[in-house]
Amino acid sequence: MTSPVDKDSAKPSNFLRHVIENDLEQGAYSARKWGGSPGDAQHHAQGMDDPAKVRMRFPPEPNGYLHIGHAKSIWLNFELAKEYGGVCHLRFDDTNPEKEEQEYVDSIRDAVKWLGYETHLADRPGAPGTLQPHEYFASDYFDFMYRAAEYLITAGLAYVDEQTPEEMRATRGDFGKPGTDSPFRSRTVDENLARFRQMRDGALDDGAAVLRAKIDMASPNINMRDPTLYRIRRATHHNTGDKWCIYPMYTFAHPIEDALEQITHSLCTLEFEDQRPFYDWLLDRLAEGGLIASPHPRQYEFARLNVTHVLTSKRKLRQLVEEGHVDGWDDPRMPTLAGLRRRGYTPEALRLFCERSGTTKSGGGWTEYASLEAALRETLDPIAPRAMAVLDPVKLVITNWA
Template sequence: MTIPTPVSSKASPSAAIAENAKASNFLRQIIETDLEKGTYASRCWGGSPGDAAHHAKGQSDPAKIRTRFPPEPNGYLHIGHAKSICLNFGLARDYVGVCHLRFDDTNPEKEDTEYVNSIIDAVKWLGFDWSQPGNSLPYQASDYFDFMYRAAEYLIEAGHAYVDEQTPEQMRVNRGDFGKPGIDSPYRSRTPTDNLARFRQMRDGLYEDGAMVLRAKIDMGSPNINMRDPAIYRIRRATHHNTGDKWCIYPMYTFAHPIEDALEQITHSICTLEFEDQRPFYDWLMARLIEGALLASPPPRQYEFARLNLTYVITSKRKLAQLVYDHKVSGWDDPRMPTIVGLRRRGYTPEALQLFAERIGVTKSDSWIDYSTLEGCLRETLERSAHRGFAVLNPVKLV
């Protein structure tokens, strides 16, 4: 006979308070300061992503903040992405805002609709929703390609960008290093008219892949190498999963990413620490496009946090993909994989991953999280919902 042991679904008042209390961190402090100062209170929302003129026609933005989760659809999401999902969607929920799901699909050679569908499924399974009044679909960076091209032409006309015909090796050498300033490209002094003509020829497919790139004109002597005239457009003949063969030039991620945030009126653009050195370019680009009245003000701001390092776990999408392609595992959902679908198949619950993300917190310093912390979060969530029972399989008669 099986006698179930009751498990109470109601926590004590003190436990409920502790569970609902959100530990403060530097991101929450930034958001609370912005809300107190009304940093983004003047923003308008045009009902959909758009340029400055589009949003100027809209109403006051009903969202107090706007965050985003912008994965590249080139693989399945893993435990590190789960932390970012919980962080961005959680902050938007807690501060009466909206979190956008956006596919950063600017690299046509590595992206696929299979990965797009898997990302949508993972976010929904974790318990989050990106829908808002007037729109229930995720955004795609490729939907902004027309505006990105327009922004690139504006930078050329304003003297902030030029077409460079150096070889990749020449550009690498002339960029310098941490101890040596860069050298100006021989094509840097071209007139805006000449640059614009060549850029349009790039767009029209008159040059081979890699023959030239469009570079921002900033400062080849900057101590930050990322500010030494970074490439912002390249020639790449590849069929895109969303735009097909419309384009043979594609924006670089560092150029596309700030523009996507601005078009969507993102307030707090949260990413991992490897993008910290890219923030000056982010701010430079926002300032130039606001000067040209292409984007609305105030611009989004980028903030960085330390990525998840979990003991005994690989969180590199490239390395995980290699395991799949080399048939070392049965697929992205192999229970041994740290992907969200793999964890789900292993028996992890959305509540466990949310608790894990909340418990490990957010910092700006790299650290390692012991795997037992993740396992403990699973045990803790199952403790409240798992049914238990006692049974005597071979009873012994005592009387």
């Protein structure tokens, strides 16, 4: 179990520490229950007082190897959980069946462990004092996500839309023009429920329909203009096989995953800032329906780690691997954590580098690669063995040394 914050330690402050400290001081989550595992409101209501003061999560998608940019998120979530007497969950966000593989799941586990972090906490009501792992898969929540989708339909908050992608794009509007309602938006609850179940049962072709939230097509935030919740995609999933032919969108799945796991502070990079209103809208609606426990998680955004001269696009890194430009994801020339490890970088150096890079809400900044090299030198200097050798000695006779 992680220990509470040491008041004597001099930690560099940042806005996330201020948020967490204020929540702890105000007792924002002090009445929260924990059912011993992720679950809905009823499951947690029957549980114990949550021994974790905060619950964080690191939620990578298993569609590639983790790179140096992910190290910042790992460090931030696990260190904050440790500092404030909580736990950090490792969650595989495997909602896209076409890109995810077991190899990537294994590599992510290995990278987190190599960086020096673990997910254990003694928080299971039936096994007091026994450390429990907190590793989860988003796909294990598919049943609840479907249940949540049907609830939104019955509450008049979601509908099945059968426009073409081009028609949806046209009716969505843009930053200067409000969207217009879909002709399918006025369907009755019964019609939407029947059609959604046809989507689930495979009666519709891929791309023939989507489930959309019914919010506000005139919202100045385009992400609130009836976002898509579910799409039809026939693909074998690495965890659930062929059980499902409909899959949730990330923006729908992400807040639900946080809520089921009783996450207190959901940390994301700045590109998700515009998605926060939908995050809150969805969890507010599910809490009103009694599906998830309250208080529900809150999302906070921070600037991602950008390092000079380093490529961190998974798509481009995958291209390097698949086209044979490098010898796999762990090639020492790659900026993946596996590649950095083979090149000789240490987990201590990466943790120090992440801490020194700072945590802010202002994006666009770059951290010099030299800072990573400096962190490596600083961590190796006290422990690296040093030796000197003369490979080609020359005999020297001193005759006047006295």
